[in-house]
Amino acid sequence: MSHQQQERHGTRKGLWRIPLLIQVLCLLLLLIPGASWATFLEESWITRFEAPAQSMWSAGGTGDFAETEGYNWSDGTFSASLGVSFSANAGTVSGNVEGLLTTSYDDYLSAPGDAYVEFQYSGISNESQLSTRLGANVKIDMNFGVDFPWYTFIPDVNVGGTLLNSNPILQGTTDFTYAYDQQIKGTAVFAPTIGSLGFDAVVAGVNVDLKVTQDAYFTPEDIEGVLHYTHLETGTSGFTSFHAYDYAWNGVSVPLDLPGYWALSLTDLSLEDNSFYTDIGLEAGIGMWASILGEVGFSFGFDAYRDNPFALSFDPMENLGGSFLVYVDDPNADPGPGSAPHDVASVPEPGTLLLLALGFVSLSAARRQ
Numbered sequence: 212m213s214h215q216q217q218e219r220h221g222t223r224k225g226l227w228r229i230p231l232l233i234q235v236l237c238l239l240l241l242l243i244p245g246a247s248w249a250t251f252l253e254e255s256w257i258t259r260f261e262a263p264a265q266s267m268w269s270a271g272g273t274g275d276f277a278e279t280e281g282y283n284w285s286d287g288t289f290s291a292s293l294g295v296s297f298s299a300n301a302g303t304v305s306g307n308v309e310g311l312l313t314t315s316y317d318d319y320l321s322a323p324g325d326a327y328v329e330f331q332y333s334g335i336s337n338e339s340q341l342s343t344r345l346g347a348n349v350k351i352d353m354n355f356g357v358d359f360p361w362y363t364f365i366p367d368v369n370v371g372g373t374l375l376n377s378n379p380i381l382q383g384t385t386d387f388t389y390a391y392d393q394q395i396k397g398t399a400v401f402a403p404t405i406g407s408l409g410f411d412a413v414v415a416g417v418n419v420d421l422k423v424t425q426d427a428y429f430t431p432e433d434i435e436g437v438l439h440y441t442h443l444e445t446g447t448s449g450f451t452s453f454h455a456y457d458y459a460w461n462g463v464s465v466p467l468d469l470p471g472y473w474a475l476s477l478t479d480l481s482l483e484d485n486s487f488y489t490d491i492g493l494e495a496g497i498g499m500w501a502s503i504l505g506e507v508g509f510s511f512g513f514d515a516y517r518d519n520p521f522a523l524s525f526d527p528m529e530n531l532g533g534s535f536l537v538y539v540d541d542p543n544a545d546p547g548p549g550s551a552p553h554d555v556a557s558v559p560e561p562g563t564l565l566l567l568a569l570g571f572v573s574l575s576a577a578r579r580q
Contacts, residue, residue, distance in 0.1 A: 252315065252316060254313070254535055256311070256477075257310075258310060258332075258528055260308045262304070265524055266302060267303055267487075267489050268518055270521045270523075271524075273303055277298040280295045281295075293352070299347040304427065304487065306341040308431050308482055309339050310335055310339075312436075315329045315331075319537070320538070320539045323470055325467070326464070326473075326537055327465075328465055330436075330454070330463075331455055332455035332457055334390055335388070335389075339386070339431075341387065341427060341429050342385075343381075343397065343399060344381075344382040345381040349375060349377045350373065351373070351376075352372070353374050355368075355369075356369040382399055383398060383399025385397030389431055390431075390457055391457050391458055397429070400424050416499070419497050420495070420496045422495075422496075423491070426490045426492075427488075427489045429485065429487045431484075431485045432482075434454065434455040434481070434482060435453070435455075435480070435482075436454075436478065436481070437450050437479040438463060438477060439476050440465050440474070440475045441475075442469050442473055443471065443472045443473065451463050470541035471538070472536055473539060474536055475536075478530050480527060485522050485525075487521060488519060488520040489516075491515045491517075
């Protein structure tokens with residue numbers, strides 16, 4: 212084979228290798244999906260639903276009571292006063308549910324139509340709370356005074372103090388993490404000693420103990436809200452309701468039927484779907500002992516009350532603040548200067564650009580050969 216024939220053979224061999232490499236790269240590019248202008252986005256907001264103090268027995272009312280009375284007496288020399296105050300909490304419950312509301316959506320539609328927006332609500336660890344309170348307070352203050360005549364040169368006497376200040380309270384606080392349809396249980400115990408008496412002379416004793424228990428059960432369910440959508444150019448608007456859970460995404464369709472930018476916002480979030488009830492139980496124990504007879508005792512308990520479930524009232528969240536945008540393209544618009552910023556017809560995909568670049572590289576390599 213002559214020298215010229217060897218050069219032509221080497222050139223053909225080099226040209227064959229370059230297209231083979233390009234073919235492999237093109238095949239890989241075809242297997243990799245090209246990027247589009249649309250972007251899948253997620254946005255999240257921390258939401259806290261507050262349940263103000265309300266009756267633990269039925270929906271509505273706080274069950275609080277307070278009364279103060281004063282009594283005064285005087286004959287010019289002696290005086291006395293008595294103040295009595297009484298307040299009671301007939302049983303209230305309060306709390307909050309805190310979590311993260313997340314929405315997912317595509318920020319681009321290729322043509323007017325329905326956009327699909329999804330929602331999910333997940334609890335923040337141990338940031339929700341349930342509190343119950345049941346109790347009373349009795350306070351008695353007394354004052355006594357003597358106003359001696361001036362000529363006795365004896366200073367006036369004025370003494371007093373608190374005779375009684377009793378404050379038995381049954382209360383409990385439970386921290387929890389929101390989870391859809393998961394029951395939360397909180398327990399409170401009040402265990403005063405009702406009576407205790409010892410007889411050292413005969414080496415014997417007796418005591419009576421009482422325990423009051425409360426189990427509160429709360430089950431939060433789905434989060435509800437309203438999704439508003441407004442066309443920024445024309446002001447056309449609408450709204451639709453949505454639900455959010457923590458175990459799966461839940462979506463709604465939004466009719467974005469005009470090209471251009473649409474602003475979407477979330478309002479009127481609420482936690483209306485829930486249930487609460489409480490059990491009140493009493494336990495009593497009596498113990499007796501003597502050095503000769505030993506110890507003997509017994510106890511008993513029973514459920515004093517069980518409420519029927521009802522829904523707690525939570526304050527709604529009227530507005531989360533802020534909004535997110537979705538652009539709707541016009542497929543009938545002419546591409547070119549002044550066309551829509553998201554016009555995918557006028558924006559080459561990255562894979563297309565890479566294929567063109569490889570073509571130029573192969574042609575340059577072939578010429579060098």
